[in-house]
Amino acid sequence: DTRMFSNLWTKLTSLRKVQASKPRLKFVNDFNEYRVLPSLLEEMNLLDEAVLVSDAGMPLISDPGYKLVNEGLKLGWEVSVVPGPTAESATLSISGLPTDKYIFLGFLPKKPGKRSEMLRHVKDMNEAMSFSVVIYESTVRLEKIIGEMLDIFGEDVRMCLAVDLTKVSEKIFRGSVVEILEIVKNTKLKGEVTIVVSLVE
Secondary structure: OHHHHHHHHHHHHHOOOOOOOOOOOOOOOOOOHHHHHHHHHHHHOOOOOOOOOOOOOOOOOOOOOHHHHHHHHHOOOOOOOOOOOOHHHHHHHHOOOOOOOEEEEEEOOOOHHHHHHHHHHHHHHHHHOOOEEEEEEEOOOHHHHHHHHHHHHOOOOEEEEEEOOOOOOOEEEEEEHHHHHHHHHHOOOOOEEEEEEEOOO
């Protein structure tokens, strides 16, 4: 939503933190990126500088921007990054679970069959090399997803469930997959969810 960044820009200019000029804002998401990409690349090629921002999280990390950055690199653009906070690393750091090795799966497939297949692959991989798993999920599918994890991973799996990190409504739950499933069943949760799972006994 470009209104969020527009409001931030207005505040920054009023505080004289940035040069007072009106930015040309372009809205890019997974649904329109292919369609707007040709004209956007053409327009950006004429600029000295452009910035890709996300209203929450970090561009390209379960957020749009990959196609734009990839095509820009092909055109010879110089691309740099200002690293920002992501729910992935933030939740991992407070999870109380191993952080030395982990994989980030983003959002799991919507189709139950593909989702179960991915979780089984994770279990098989974990037997060869222990790591934590970080997943993004919506509160709508949360109970179903954790139930599937219980079926596939077993009862001994430890989890951390973070809801609305850094917001007033932030909630953090830690425990076994059985305990977390019980919490989800009995708690009305809303907002953005990050799950960290440790299959290490």
